[in-house]
Amino acid sequence: xxxxxxxxxxxxxxxxxxxxxxxxxxxxxxxxxxxxxxxxxxxxxxxxxxxxxxxxxxxxxxxxxxxxxxxxxxxxxxxxxxxxxxxxxxxxxxxxxxxxxxxxxxxxxxxxxxxxxxxxxxxxxxxxxxxxxxxxxxxxxxxxxxxxxxxxxxxxxxxxxxxxxxxxxxxxxxxxxxxxxxxxxxxxxxxxxxxxxxxxxxxxxxxxxxxxxxxxxxxxxxxxxxxxxxxxxxxxxxxxxxxxxxxxxxxxxxxxxxxxxxxxxxxxxxxxxxxxxxxxxxxxxxxxxxxxxxxxxxxxxxxxxxxxxxxxxxxxxxxxxxxxxxxxxxx
Numbered sequence: 001x002x003x004x005x006x007x008x009x010x011x012x013x014x015x016x017x018x019x020x021x022x023x024x025x026x027x028x029x030x031x032x033x034x035x036x037x038x039x040x041x042x043x044x045x046x047x048x049x050x051x052x053x054x055x056x057x058x059x060x061x062x063x064x065x066x067x068x069x070x071x072x073x074x075x076x077x078x079x080x081x082x083x084x085x086x087x088x089x090x091x092x093x094x095x096x097x098x099x100x101x102x103x104x105x106x107x108x109x110x111x112x113x114x115x116x117x118x119x120x121x122x123x124x125x126x127x128x129x130x131x132x133x134x135x136x137x138x139x140x141x142x143x144x145x146x147x148x149x150x151x152x153x154x155x156x157x158x159x160x161x162x163x164x165x166x167x168x169x170x171x172x173x174x175x176x177x178x179x180x181x182x183x184x185x186x187x188x189x190x191x192x193x194x195x196x197x198x199x200x201x202x203x204x205x206x207x208x209x210x211x212x213x214x215x216x217x218x219x220x221x222x223x224x225x226x227x228x229x230x231x232x233x234x235x236x237x238x239x240x241x242x243x244x245x246x247x248x249x250x251x252x253x254x255x256x257x258x259x260x261x262x263x264x265x266x267x268x269x270x271x272x273x274x275x276x277x278x279x280x281x282x283x284x285x286x287x288x289x290x291x292x293x294x295x296x297x298x299x300x301x302x303x304x305x306x307x308x309x310x311x312x313x314x315x316x317x318x319x320x321x322x323x324x325x326x327x328x329x330x331x
Contacts, residue, residue, distance in 0.1 A: 003120035009047030023070035030064025033140035035118030059118030060111035103281035145326035149176035156255035166228035173233025176326035186211035240265035
């Protein structure tokens with residue numbers, strides 16, 4: 001098998017040829033069809049997250065075909081197309097798991113972080129955390145972004161509140177997750193206000209084409225007070241900006257793992273029962289809900305594809321903001 005491997009933080013990924021791994025008990029081996037490139041992969045490669053395992057193969061938005069079954073695996077068949085998300089294992093016995101919050105598990109294992117991920121021709125995954133993909137979309141490259149950008153976007157949207165309480169929704173950082181959640185929110189009957197990098201008129205045009213009622217720079221105020229805002233950009237200075245944009249009682253949701261420091265701001269921005277919350281990881285229940293939604297509400301997934309050996313180029317383009325939608329590696 002071929003894999004793009006991170007040997008140390010802050011270094012480019014290097015192509016390695018390895019023996020094709022064999023699945024252990026309860027595991028699947030997948031031949032990778034596509035793996036989307038997430039900003040979390042960028043944080044890992046750039047050394048912005050502590051690295052528990054090195055070397056590591058990044059990638060956690062994987063679409064693959066089952067080509068080997070480990071002992072005891074049921075419910076999957078050779079040749080079946082499945083997805084592998086960020087959450088690759090939870091202990092099932094800590095207080096969080098027992099309370100249906102496996103996303104907060106005390107002993108999790110994340111794909112492409114604790115165990116090798118999908119920047120490879122093959123990947124091993126725990127069967128219990130793989131997702132059956134019954135979607136009208138047939139292009140694996142257009143399905144892959146659903147497995148993180150879609151899933152974390154869905155959980156963030158739920159955290160923002162029900163439609164009745166969060167009808168006007170702001171999305172800061174219009175990348176892979178926001179371009180999907182714009183479509184979801186519009187289908188739910190919400191008004192979407194999209195915020196991109198100042199002067200990024202192409203991205204703002206994309207947002208409007210996907211149904212956003214308004215699109216502008218992150219340095220602008222929306223024409224109407226927002227009921228809620230979701231921050232997908234990892235820029236801490238957007239927290240006070242979003243608080244200025246939401247109404248009394250409004251909520252600001254942070255949807256990613258890493259963010260630059262939030263600057264100090266006047267208490268009056270938080271006053272009047274505004275709140276700031278974070279969303280951590282995802283649960284398998286989130287995945288089932290979102291994939292069911294995507295099955296009945298097909299989404300336009302904008303992708304830029306790269307060969308596996310172009311993984312460093314894809315990361316560089318993501319870092320520089322040169323991608324509309326999602327970057328996807330196709331082995």
